[in-house]
Amino acid sequence: MLTLSQVALGGAAGACLRYLSGLAVVRLLGHTPFPVAILFVNVVGSFLMGAFVVVAANRGLTHLSPLVMTGFLGGFTTFSAFSLETMTLIERGATGQAALYVLLSVGLSVGGLAAGMAAARGVFA
Secondary structure, three states: OHHHHHHHHHHHHHHHHHHHHHHHHHHHHOOOOOOHHHHHHHHHHHHHHHHHHHHHHHHOOHHHHHHHHHHHHHHHOOHHHHHHHHHHHHHOOOHHHHHHHHHHHHHHHHHHHHHHHHHHHHHHO
């Protein structure tokens, strides 16, 4: 029950931060037909996931994984929204933008994860 509570608490915090991050991106860039806010959150979330994996392993903090990884970062990142945005672009006939969005989301998110791991490993090297 404690683990479930950690996931729920982390998920609520992550979802709130995702919402606020989306608002911030829209305020900075305005409404755009390209889903920049979701792309931003996915890349940042992937970076944080990579950093946490390394920090948790090096500091013996893996017991926080339900709170941080499943809860907070699971609530923060938005791959379900990614799928919806991709389909929306396709249905609008913007298949080129949809393909670009998929490539950027996957490539930059994996890159973000690798960068987070490298940054954290640099701290613990």
